[in-house]
Amino acid sequence: MTTVDLLGARERWVRTGGVELCVAELGDTGRPTVLLVHGYPDSKEVWSEVATRLADRFHVVLYDVRGHGRSTAPKPLRGGFTLEKLTDDFLAVADAVSPDKPVHLVGHDWGSVQSWEFVTVERTQGRIASFTSMSGPSLDHFGHWIKKRMTRPTPRRAAQLAGQGAKSWYVYMLHTPVLPELAWRGPLGKRWPKILQRLEKVPADGYPTLSLPSDAAHGAWLYRDNVRARLRRPRADAYAHAPVQLIVPSGDIFLSQKLYDDLESWAPQLTRRTLPAGHWVPRTRPDQLTAWITEFVTAHEDGGPSALASAAAPAPGKHAERFAGQLVLVTGAGSGIGRATAFAFAEAGAKVIAVDRDAEGAARTAELSRLVGAPAAWAETVDVSDEQAMEKLAEKVATEYGVVDVLVNNAGIGLSGSFLDTSSEDWKKVLDVNLWGVIHGCRLFGRQMAERGQGGHIVNTASAAAYQPSRALPAYSTSKAAVLMLSECLRAELAGQGIGVSAICPGFVNTNITSTARFAGVSADEEKRRQKKSARLYGLRNYPPEKVADAVLRAVARNQAVVPVTPEARGAHLMSRFTPKALRAIARLEPPL
Structure with missing residues (x-):
């Protein structure tokens, strides 16, 4: 173990309560002060990447910490690690580094x-x-949480x-x-x-520091001096007197997300975030x-009722606590499912890059x-089948x-027609966009996610046609089946790097792909007739792309592998697993065109 350097840090010592605290500072002292407090069994260097x-x-x-x-x-x-003495330490540090202005605590x-x-006591x-709180509840709130479930037990609360x-x-x-x-x-x-x-995927970058054994040994008294006393007699006045941002790692092996169910009653100005990660998110x-942290601090530093209100409710859409502030790129975003998906992420507070060949x-x-x-x-114009353009x-x-x-x-893109009527050029066009476009995206952006080492998620739009054979869709179905298998393979490969992969399988969705799909082996007039009929049939089905977009966000939030969306897609998926012969029989039927 080696020491993690805080490059450019200025060091000072603060005396308080018979101990000397080592304090490091970075950045311009004229700017708002963000004070980072580490946990157990860590030292301040746990924050080096964030700081x-x-x-x-x-x-x-x-x-x-002492x-x-x-x-x-x-x-x-x-008796040397009580919350009262830790509060003395915080005030001593805050007075030393920011005597005239309040600090933003993390x-x-x-x-x-x-x-x-610190944020709930009067002094x-x-x-x-x-x-900003992460992976550490108030002992007072925890004590009330336990008492509520013990005095009014139900099967759910007992669980x-x-x-x-x-x-x-x-x-x-x-x-x-x-x-x-x-x-x-x-x-x-x-x-x-x-x-x-091994367990938390913490990079091997010299952390923890050499002081770990003594840090952990001393830190045991944090628990011994505080936990039993506070859980038995939690304070009734533990209300936050400052705005609170709660960041909950969904994969925290030490803390249940249910611990924060009643937190709004203790922290009226509460903003929730959910992060797909383990315990050591710093x-x-x-x-x-x-x-x-930057977004939250900036909003409250700027001040004013409107700024505070917007920080407390960052986005109105579903899964806002999960996606707010994240960067999302959607290909085929110029219309249909792609546009609806971009809007759904936007409503959840994400930053969106809309990519389409239609500028x-x-x-x-x-x-x-x-x-x-x-x-x-932002908008970007690119043909996903063009490898150099994607690079x-x-x-x-x-x-x-x-x-x-x-x-x-x-x-x-869509293509219908029998196998014998489908030319090699037709095959190339479908595979270039439907399969190679996905491969390019996964390879280029997936590599960036992996090199960053901070997780991510890839969603590939497949289709119910990926597992439902059809005599009329050999090229399209093949391309989507390949996307489905690619997604499954990538999911296995990237899981260890915290990158999820989901395959979305819509069925009949009312988008413009039907009016632009090509039909192999027919005249131009017949192709136009079939396009109009397909569009009319899909319009009568009228399954909106917004529901597919909801499924996309849900798949990412839950890290789902394969997601059939429409009722017919779910039904065909079940049949492919349990009654494949029946599905093959249906595939022989002549389509109504």
Whole structure:
């Protein structure tokens, strides 16, 4: 283990309550102060990736909690880590680094637990401008949460208690005498970095620091001095007196999301975010944390009722807590499912890049995305089947907008006609767009996600035709079946890097693909007739693309693998698994054209 450097940090020492706290500062002291508080068994260096990113916009302050890192430990240890003494430490640091203005507080794990104390006690009023909490509830709120479920038990509440009780196994262990100290100063301290890499996908970048064994041994008293006392007698006045942003990692193995069910009653000015990640998000998701902290701090630093209201409700759409502030790229966004998907992400507060070979359609989608809620939206014109053009797009996106968090490979074309009537040129056109366009997107943008090392999600639009054979759609069905299998293979390969992959399989959806689909082996007049008839039939079915867009967002939020959307798509999917002979018999029927 080596020391994680905080490049350009200025160091000072703050004396308080018989200990000396090591404080590091980055950025311009004339800017708003963001104070980062680390958790257990960490030191301030857990924030290094976030801190260096925030320093471009803010005065960033980090300090080693007493007994951790380079800060000294209280003597004796017992009784030296109470929330009251930790609050004294916070006030001493805040007064030293920002004596005239309140600070924007950010806490992770036990840094968040103690920060909830800071933001709810009377003596800190006026010293905290905002609070961002992640992976650490208030012990008072937790105590009331437990009491509510024990005094008014239901099967659901009992299950919630049991679930969180299982996740809290380490709390019981830390209350045992001597054993935690021996473990951390012995084998556990040596193996901890490898454990974090394996279980949490924390990069092997020199973190944790050399002080880990003593940090963890001292930090056991955080639990012993506070947990049982507060859970037995939680404060009744633990109301936040500053705006709160709650960031919940959906894959946190230590904390249930249900812990925050009643949080609005304790924090009236609450903004919720959900992040598909494990517990140590300061190390695994620094870009997303930086974006959300910057947005929240900026809104409350600017002040004014309108700014505060907008920060408390960042976006009106579904899954806003999951996608607000993320960067989403949608191909085929000029119309139909692509446009509806771009709008759905925009309503959820995401930044949208609308890509289409129709420049006017892409521009219109970007313009409307901004109107429906996207904080930013851009239009890019490209033919997804053109590999060089896609490479230029990927390079431009990474340079000008950043690495995308969600990629939706939606662009596609339709082709109907028997196999014997389908020419090699017809096959090439369909495969170039429907398959190679998806391959280009996955390869270029998926590589950027993987190299960034902070996860992401890829959505590929397949079709019910991917698993429902048809004598009339050999080329189209083949292209979509290939997309489905590609998605399954990529999902297996990228899972270890925190990148999800979903295949969306719509059925008959009312979009303009029917009026532009080609029909092989027929005259131009007959093709136009069939296009009009197909469009009319799909119009009568009238399944809106907005429902497919809802399925896309839901698939990303839940990390679903294969998502049949329409009733006929779901029915065909079940038949493909349980009654494939019946599906093959249906495939022999002559289509009504």
